[in-house]
Amino acid sequence: MNSSVGQSLGLGLYQPGGSFLHRAPAGAKLAGLAVAAVVMLRISAVPAVGIAAAVTMVVTAAAGIPWRVVLRQVRPVLWFAGPLLAFQWVTAGWERGTIVVGQLILLVTLAALVTLTTRVSAMLDSFESVLRPFARIGVSPTRVALVLALTVRCVPMVAQTYAETREAQRARGLERSPTALVVPLVIRLLKKADAVGEALTARGLDD
Amino acid sequence: MIRLRGVSHRYATRDVLCGIDVDLTERRVGVIGANGSGKSTFARLLNGLVIPSEGVVEVGGFNTRTDGREVRRQVGFVFTDPDAQIVMPTVAEDVAFGLRRLGLSRVEVARRVEDALRRYGLAEYADHPAHLLSGGEKQLLAIAGVLATEPSILVCDEPTTLLDLRNAAMVTGLLAELPQQVVLVTHHLDLLAGFERVLVIHEGRLAADADPAGAVAAYRKLLA
Numbered sequence: 001m002n003s004s005v006g007q008s009l010g011l012g013l014y015q016p017g018g019s020f021l022h023r024a025p026a027g028a029k030l031a032g033l034a035v036a037a038v039v040m041l042r043i044s045a046v047p048a049v050g051i052a053a054a055v056t057m058v059v060t061a062a063a064g065i066p067w068r069v070v071l072r073q074v075r076p077v078l079w080f081a082g083p084l085l086a087f088q089w090v091t092a093g094w095e096r097g098t099i100v101v102g103q104l105i106l107l108v109t110l111a112a113l114v115t116l117t118t119r120v121s122a123m124l125d126s127f128e129s130v131l132r133p134f135a136r137i138g139v140s141p142t143r144v145a146l147v148l149a150l151t152v153r154c155v156p157m158v159a160q161t162y163a164e165t166r167e168a169q170r171a172r173g174l175e176r177s178p179t180a181l182v183v184p185l186v187i188r189l190l191k192k193a194d195a196v197g198e199a200l201t202a203r204g205l206d207d
Numbered sequence: 208m209i210r211l212r213g214v215s216h217r218y219a220t221r222d223v224l225c226g227i228d229v230d231l232t233e234r235r236v237g238v239i240g241a242n243g244s245g246k247s248t249f250a251r252l253l254n255g256l257v258i259p260s261e262g263v264v265e266v267g268g269f270n271t272r273t274d275g276r277e278v279r280r281q282v283g284f285v286f287t288d289p290d291a292q293i294v295m296p297t298v299a300e301d302v303a304f305g306l307r308r309l310g311l312s313r314v315e316v317a318r319r320v321e322d323a324l325r326r327y328g329l330a331e332y333a334d335h336p337a338h339l340l341s342g343g344e345k346q347l348l349a350i351a352g353v354l355a356t357e358p359s360i361l362v363c364d365e366p367t368t369l370l371d372l373r374n375a376a377m378v379t380g381l382l383a384e385l386p387q388q389v390v391l392v393t394h395h396l397d398l399l400a401g402f403e404r405v406l407v408i409h410e411g412r413l414a415a416d417a418d419p420a421g422a423v424a425a426y427r428k429l430l431a
Contacts, residue, residue: 149296204279
């Protein structure tokens with residue numbers, strides 16, 4: 001296995017396992033996440049945030065996902081959790097700041113748990129089921145699901161292309177030239193998009 | 208059987224293939240030629256990715272112009288860059304991608320995925336992110352994804368060009384053992400040992416059609 005840009009982006013996503021969360025249907029997990037979000041956003045007292053945090057920790061432990069993996073998913077939010085806490089503290093008091101930041105971190109953690117315990121294909125099956133009624137008005141559930149899958153797949157591809165183009169830009173001593181980055185990056189991404197389209201046709205998508 | 212009759216193709220004003228007439232019945236067919244000679248376009252004609260500007264391409268009696276779906280069910284295609292071919296985030300899901308489109312049951316899809324991963328040495332990576340595989344493993348995954356759909360013909364467009372010697376040998380060994388008819392476009396002339404027939408495409412024309420030794424000799428003469 002390669003260690004690559006994708007890994008540094010934390011895009012490993014699904015973590016194999018046999019916990020109750022792994023076994024639960026994707027649709028049920030997404031519905032549960034929606035309910036948790038509604039409940040979480042109704043919290044108005046600091047002790048309730050503590051209880052929600054305890055419940056989230058129990059669910060995380062039961063899912064058997066290593067804490068470092070969960071933290072990697074939550075880490076991007078922590079960058080602005082501090083400034084958000086400070087702002088809320090100044091404008092609305094420390095209790096409100098704690099509640100808002102707690103809600104944010106816990107919701108991201110729960111969303112990460114759904115992502116880490118659900119295969120993308122299972123998620124896509126759920127989306128397809130939800131979108132099936134829209135087939136009557138010309139929406140193709142399969143194509144919408146495929147677009148979502150390709151979006152997930154393309155993030156590491158774009159990141160890797162950016163890293164390679166940036167490296168080439170530096171190698172030519174043009175690190176200060178935006179043109180030397182943007183032009184080849186756009187051209188390479190368009191060529192890759194063309195190649196992916198051709199591969200999808202070859203794999204029967206147009207059929 | 209693959210049949211090309213009077214096949215020509217041009218991109219905008221540039222002719223890339225001219226007057227190709229050939230029947231391919233052998234189990235192992237190689238295609239060689241210089242860069243820009245038209246060999247990749249030739250490969251793409253075989254499963255309908257490219258429809259010829261003139262002439263007819265038939266696979267198993269199906270015309271690529273009118274029966275694209277049937278042709279692509281028969282002809283699997285492996286690209287040079289596996290990154291373009293891998294669609295789904297994890298290894299097992301990517302192999303399942305092509306199978307889901309065949310309308311198979313979930314049980315049958317799961318069985319074929321498991322079988323393909325085991326056969327091509329990827330079973331331990333089933334739930335790994337596909338983009339984190341090595342170059343050789345990615346190409347194996349691309350091939351596994353295609354072969355899981357059980358095509359009767361496999362067309363490979365320079366599948367070893369981006370691979371190191373070890374990974375190239377791994378892919379070559381795999382291709383050699385396949386029961387399917389294989390059409391291999393390559394710059395690696397040593398891969399053609401054991402092939403029954405090799406076509407040399409030069410400046411869009413079929414310049415030679417012989418056994419590997421004869422075709423490689425003709426190719427070297429053309430480039431001398």
